[in-house]
Amino acid sequence: MRALGLATVFCFGAILFYISFDFPGWGDENSPASQHVSPYYIEHTMDDTSVPNIVTAILADYRGYDTLFETAVIFSAGLACFFLLRIPERQAPPARFYRHLATGITFRIEKGGRLPEDTDEFERIDSVWVPYDVIIGMTCRLVVPFIQLFALYVIAHGHHSPGGGFQGGVIFGAAIILFAISNNLRRTLKRMSEKTSALLGSLGVLIYAGTGILCMVLGAGFLNYSALASLLGVDPVSARSHGILIVEIGVGIAVTAVMVWIYYNLSSAGRQDEGL
DSSP: OHHHHHHHHHHHHHHHHHHGGGSOOTTOTTSHIIIIIHHHHHHHHHHHHOOSOHHHHIIIIITHHHHHHHHHHHHHHHHHHHHHHOOOTTSOOOOEEEEETTTOOEEEEOTTSOOOTTSSSEEEEOSSOOOOOHHHHHHHHHHHHHHHHHHHHHHHTTTTSSOOHHHHHHHHHHHHHHHHHHSOHHHHHHHSOHHHHHHHHHHHHHHHHHHHHHHHHTTSOTTOGGGGHHHHTSOHHHHHHHHHHHHHHHHHHHHHHHHHHHHHHHHTTTOSSSOO
16 A cells, blocks of 8 residues: 555656646746736736735635635635544543642642632642743733734735735734743633634635625626625726735634644644643
């Protein structure tokens, strides 16, 4: 089986290497992309979509199908990590460790022992204990909201300035992961649970695909945002700009949720009980 897999990889690699010689040279100004495709985008993007950021217009409008499947692939990565790593919660947890907040003394409580989870005097810590650093915790607590605000700005202005759903989603997800690293996984799960991450990832893909379906319902092609003009009360060109913003929001939600979902499983080896 291993030999068959290696042979398959080698054959497909050889085919890809062979057909690469038919590609135009790197930066060739006489290639079809340079002669026809790129000039059209540069000259007509503003007239077609009212979007100054040509890259965003290409990704979310002209090449909207490809970006939709890219978003679906990201969501599939989250599903793969879930099915490969997630360990059922019914397995018995190991011994737990707690820190007395007033004195800093740590306690190890074996299975069956009394857990002081309902009091404000103790804080549960991971078995691989890292000393609590008040400076790191407070700094991250102050920085995280500004990172999230900047992420929203990047998503909202992605079609008018550098940014977009992928970039903003990564920034927002990184802010949540930073909070998890500076505190612990359990505290992060209380704010954004595993189920919430999965639902938001699905919602992001649904917003993107649903926008395309809505365009079809309104009598246009899939992801032809100009059909939204009557619904939004704007002209068809502005409707394409608004449509780009809608799908970018969906992409941002999906990327954020999947990043956090993958982090939960990787950092805790699928247990989602302990981890950075």
